[in-house]
Amino acid sequence: MNFVFLSPNFPKTYYHFTQGLRNNGVTTLGIGDEPYDQLSQECRDSLVEYYKVSSLENYDEVYRAVAFFAFKYGRIDWLESNNEYWLLRDAQLRTDFNINTGLKNDNIDGIKYKSKMKEYYAKAGVPTARYHLVSTLEKGLAFVKEAGYPVIVKPDNGVGAAATYKLKNEHELRNFYADLPKVQYIMEEFINGAIVSYDGICDSNRDIIFETCHFFTESVMDVVNKGLELCYYSGKQIPADLKDAGRRTIKAFESNSRFFHCEFFVLKEDKEGLGKKGDIFGLEVNMRPPGGYTPDMMNYANDIDVYQIWADMVCYDKGNFDPEKRPYSCAYASQRKGKAYVHNRDEIFGKYHQNIVVYEEMPEVLADAMGNHAYMARFETEEEMFAFVDFVVRKKEG
Secondary structure, three states: OEEEEEOOOOOHHHHHHHHHHHHOOOEEEEEEOOOHHHOOHHHHHOOOEEEEOOOOOOHHHHHHHHHHHHHHHOOOOEEEOOOHHHHHHHHHHHHHOOOOOOOOHHHOHHHHOHHHHHHHHHHHOOOEOOEEEOOOHHHHHHHHHHHOOOEEEEEOOOOOOOOOEEEOOHHHHHHHHHOOOOOOEEEEEOOOEEEEEEEEEEOOOOOEEEEEEEEEOOOHHHHHHHOOOOEEEEOOOOOHHHHHHHHHHHHHOOOOOEEEEEEEEEEOOOEOOOEOOOOEEEEEEEOOOOOOOHHHHHHHHHOOOHHHHHHHHHHHOOOOOOOOOOOOEEEEEEEOOOOOEOOOHHHHHHHHOOOEEEEEEOOHHHHHHHOOEEEEEEEOOHHHHHHHHHHHHOEOOO
């Protein structure tokens, strides 16, 4: 099997995907813009060959790289980046090279455009927030008259919480329309809900191979726009209603043979015309691994290797692990530069050195959403885990 992987070096843990494939005897072919001698040794060892382009944004260069690999090694069986930013690029390359093991241009919209996701959620029987595609101020005012303030505006085709805003009144709404972005935006009613995600890997029939869930203390939008600390954790048990909604969602979307990250709201209060406290609403889907080091959190929480499970799905359409083994709760907690915290890094390590599995100073490209100083730790009980998160993020008074 010939597998082309785009950007195997970023995020830096992504070489584990090609490593898992190579463990299974796959011909792993990487394309990236990092010089070969600057790749980590682990990344180099995971690849049969690497093709450097000056920029992954340059489609002609990337196309030529895939064409070179096809000429040298034969037909390309798989092409993937596992990265939301490159989903459209992946689909275009699969279309141009007739690679049938992933989404092509004719079926990519449902997992890339937030407005299209609504249709698939409806197919799954999962309700979503009311919305409209941003056009004129008059139509925006009409939507707000129906849904009420605040409303959320964000790019219809966007990555994470980039350029996402909450408009709380007509003054802010008019200011938004006065300087309307040049890309298509979607406007949604605001849902006062806790964010949870249903994450995992499915096979070619959209049956679940591996599943887990994560609970977020703040929305990524607020983390980015308000400079909050990102804190979230993996649950030992998946709530039954979340598992049901998640599995129906995966069956409805174009999600064959993929990692998935499905985001939901759980209503914190009754809302007229929407639902009751505790109801689950679809937020958006990402048919790729959850961001940052969340795949590593899955590993630490479950004592597994999700990268190898994914590679086994690619090669054998199944995973090899014990699905009943879920010994830990694993938490991610971050600190930001310029804020005064009660506890510094030495104190955090002094108290929790036996539990901390990852510490990372995040690259600037990820820091807005992930924080500057990231700690990941695992615990046998949720009480211990919550105490750790509080210890990391607690700020000095005044």
